[in-house]
Amino acid sequence: MAPHARVRAPELIGKGGWLNTGGTALTLADLRGRIVILDFWTFCCVNCLHVLDELRELEEKHRDTVVIIGVHSPKFVHEAEHQAVVDAVERYEVHHPVLDDPELATWKQYAVRAWPTLVVIDPEGYVVAQHAGEGHAHALEQLVGELEAEHAAKGTLRRGDGPYVAPEPVATDLRFPGKAVLLPGGTFLVSDSTRHQLVELAADGESVVRRVGSGERGFGPDGFSEPQGLALLPDGTVAVADTVNHALRAYDPATGAVTTLAGTGRQWMQGRPTSGPATEVDLSSPWDVAWFADRLWIAMAGVHQLWTYDPATGTVEVAAGTTNEGLVDGPAPEAWFAQPSGLAATEDRLWVADSETSALRYVERDGEGFAVRTAVGTGLFDFGHRDGEAAQALLQHPLGVTALPDGSVAVSDTYNHALRRYDPATGEVTTLATDLREPSDAVLAGEDIVVVESARHRLTRLRLPEEAVRVESVAHRTQRAATDVAPGRLRLDVVFQAPTGQKLDTRYGPSTRLLVSSTPPELLAEGSGTGTDLGRDLVLADGVTEGVLHVSAMAASCDDDPENEYPACHMHQQDWGVPVRVVPGGAERLPLVLAGLDA
Secondary structure, three states, X not given: OOOOOOEEOOOOOOOOEXXXXXXXXXXXXXXXXXXXXXXXXXXXXXXXXXHHHXXXXXXXXXXXXXXXXXXXXXXXXXXXXXXXXXXXXXXXXXXXXXXXXXXXXXHHHOOOOOOOEEEEEOOOOEEEEEEEOEOOHXXXXXXXXXXXXXXXXXXXXXXXXXXXXXXXXXXXXXXXXXXXXXXXXXXXXXXXXXXXXXXXEOOOOOOEEEEEOOOOEOOOOOOEOOEEEEEEOOOOOEEEEEHHHOEEEEEOOOOOOEEEEEOOOOEOOOOOOOEEEHHHOOEXXXXXXXXXXXXXXXXXXXXXXXXXXXXXXXXEEEEEOOOXXXXXXXXXHHOEEOOEEEEEEXXXXXXXXXXXXXXXXXXXXXXXXXXXXXXXXXXXXXXXXXXXXXXXXXXXXXXXXXEOOOOOXXXXXXXXXXXXXXXOOOOEEEEEEOOOOOEEEEEEEOOEEEEEEHHHOEEEEEEOOOOXXXXXXXXXXXXXXXXXXXOXXXXXXXXXXXOOOEEEOOOOOOOEEEEEEEEOHHHEEEOOEEEOOOEEEEEEOOOOOEEEEEEEEEEEEEEOOOOOOOOOEEEEEEEEEEEEEEOOOXXXXXXXXXXXXXX
């Protein structure tokens, strides 16, 4: 085994305390003798949710030697609320201890720069590896095996039960429901996400008529995995965004049958097909669906795109977005989204709740194609609760959007616990209702609007008010410490070390990709754009003193076995948004760790 840098792991501290430990506060000394994997995550981040799923198998296989610790490090103000973290841990079935770190104390101690980041600590308490982004499960498996062998031989490995203590289950008819649709008979179909089911409720929105699915994660005729979006199709069936199965399913209310429309059950990764026969193409965390322009549109949250499914041909294809994360309008193939999570169609527009940019956006016809426009929202870092003219109005991580009869739209403003309204005729944003708890969707039912209160585990019926609720305006920016960098030339290095037994896959050309941009664009005089080297010299423009560097990196590694004609390959990828402040004497090099340790 290659020697590792001997860096002592900083202590784990967080003002919010510990979850899933039965009330016990853990220290690194308590974990000595175990292999510890710190998972720096925040519950708004779909990439973090992907990593939670990647870790499940590792967690089960090495339960007597490995302790995974989730370090919850919030991006949004709402995510710093302790109860919101408690809810998220249950919602996403996190079965390991979680440290609630609302002030990013441990994040700063470990110099973390991105969600998600994984840090591996050996049984003697030293940091031996860091991985940012997704796709590292195979590398962790390899490293854990090496550490088990090394420390068993040294006598420093301690086996046994971990510190995880399961919380007491709570009995409710729904558990963190995601989306809802009104069926033709007047009942509601709800995606009961945490229980991996669909639930049909009577017209009162409360009485259970039937449940669809076994209630366990699965991909068979009676299985879902954290389902979300629902949409009625012209043939009377309901399309289901089966989010963690990375699939699109169909439920027939008449027969109860569940079939698969699109997806393979595998998560789409860079380089894989983006169109073709629907059940042969991978998807990535589809979060909502809506029928628009004779197609079923899919909010593909996992890759920041919109896709479409055509039932006439049984095919899927990308309709909008580049996979780059951000807020960029224009022709649909060139637009940037950030975790689109809610869709609603009118005759001439497809409305999109673009959650990570806290934005309301829409797709409309543009000549022979489509274009993407923004109604409310400015980018990844500004959010809040502010009504008024759309250009200055603020939302906070909305997950749902609903078309209203008068041509306006209601926005499920999830992290503001509010239902908001945008009126295209006036360009104004108002508040329809407050004191909701993480509303994630809403559906019209006669003169009422029925809101999915996800964190209250229920549907809530509201009468659409004639006048908006007035709230005190509040604005926020993502609170992460800026990195001080020197004026002029800045060396950017993305650190990537292939896992033991693997090498970069160069059989078909370069196996790495680096995309760099900035907010504002004027921050970079040189160095923006796409290339294949993981290192690049950037030149910061004179006169711009602060901004954000957006860095997207990808690397493909394969098993290093010359005898194997078809080696197993793995994709590693991560997006960073690094706030920088240009000051004399600042750093002249910016290292970002994709995998390994920075020398």
